[in-house]
Amino acid sequence: MNVSTTTVGARPAPAQSRGAGQGSGGPVLRRRISKARLLLAVGLVLACALAGVIVAQRVDVRVPVLAAARAISAGQTVTAADVTTVKVAVEAGVATVPASQLSTVVGRVAAVPLVAGTLLSPAQFAGPVWPGSGEAVIAVPVKPGRLPSGLPAGAHVTVLVVPTGTPGGVTGSGGQGGQLHVEKATATVVAVEPAADQSGTTVVTLVLSAGDATRVASASGDVALVRLGG
Numbered sequence: 042m043n044v045s046t047t048t049v050g051a052r053p054a055p056a057q058s059r060g061a062g063q064g065s066g067g068p069v070l071r072r073r074i075s076k077a078r079l080l081l082a083v084g085l086v087l088a089c090a091l092a093g094v095i096v097a098q099r100v101d102v103r104v105p106v107l108a109a110a111r112a113i114s115a116g117q118t119v120t121a122a123d124v125t126t127v128k129v130a131v132e133a134g135v136a137t138v139p140a141s142q143l144s145t146v147v148g149r150v151a152a153v154p155l156v157a158g159t160l161l162s163p164a165q166f167a168g169p170v171w172p173g174s175g176e177a178v179i180a181v182p183v184k185p186g187r188l189p190s191g192l193p194a195g196a197h198v199t200v201l202v203v204p205t206g207t208p209g210g211v212t213g214s215g216g217q218g219g220q221l222h223v224e225k226a227t228a229t230v231v232a233v234e235p236a237a238d239q240s241g242t243t244v245v246t247l248v249l250s251a252g253d254a255t256r257v258a259s260a261s262g263d264v265a266l267v268r269l270g271g
Contacts, residue, residue, distance in 0.1 A: 102130040105140035106160060113155040115231060116172060121147050129160070136162040154194070154232065177254035181264045182236065183243045188266040192245070196230045199267040200247065202260035224260040226253035227269070 110125035117123075124147065126140040138146055138161045149166040172178050181200065192198070202224040228249035236242040245266065249257070257264075 103128040104131060106131065106137040107140055107143060107146060108161060109155045109157055109159045111157045113151045115151055115154045116178065117151050119146055119149050119151060119166070124161070127160075135160075136164065138162060172248050175251055176248055177251040178231065178246060178248050179254045179258050180244050180246045181257065183245055183264050183266060185241050185243075187263065188243060188245065189268045192230060192233050192266065192268060194230050194232055197269040198228055198230060198247070199269060200224075200226045200228050200249070200253075200257055201265045201267065202257055202262045203265060204262040224256050224262075226250075226257050228253070228257075 105126050105128050107124050108127045110123055113119060113123050121143070124143060129137075131137055145163075146161060146166065151165060153165055155161075155165065204221040204223070226249055228247035231246040231248055233243060233245050236244050245264075247254075
């Protein structure tokens with residue numbers, strides 16, 4: 042007995058849509074988008090790398106060095122409180138003291154006056170102890186009109202102490218017979234600054250021989266300064 046089998050409702054497999062595997066419109070578009078994104082990413086990486094190099098170079102050239110934290114007078118022994126650390130970009134050939142060498146500065150004597158913020162260098166402490174042997178430093182008040190205008194530090198001057206209200210018979214230094222006399226000495230100007238009382242008086246710091254310093258400081262009268270050449 043022959044039995045035939047018939048599949049009911051069977052349908053042939055649908056044919057692939059025409060063009061699904063044909064043509065290159067879709068894939069080509071996707072490849073173009075990928076290339077654009079890749080180029081953008083590479084550009085961003087390069088830009089970030091360049092910016093990083095520039096920033097690193099700017100940061101690397103700043104080094105910590107020592108500077109005066111406040112004004113330091115010539116002849117003053119430097120303490121740790123007088124010194125601070127700053128970061129600066131130092132050009133080649135500029136002498137500085139690295140922050141790690143603080144111990145080489147503290148306890149030294151400043152050979153020159155230093156204003157606050159001045160970068161320290163070994164040469165500023167290389168001079169001899171100041172004032173030198175046989176010298177002394179004094180400050181004298183000078184009234185308006187009794188010193189040259191614009192008198193700078195380092196200028197050589199003649200110091201005159203003129204007795205006030207002298208009727209006459211004034212002699213030079215070393216006068217005899219009890220007569221009033223003008224004290225006279227040669228000195229070098231260290232600093233010139235206005236008096237704190239705003240009286241118009243100028244305070245001039247001088248370095249001169251110890252003997253002359255004692256005579257000038259103990260003399261009574263008005264001080265006058267005469268600038269010398271050379």
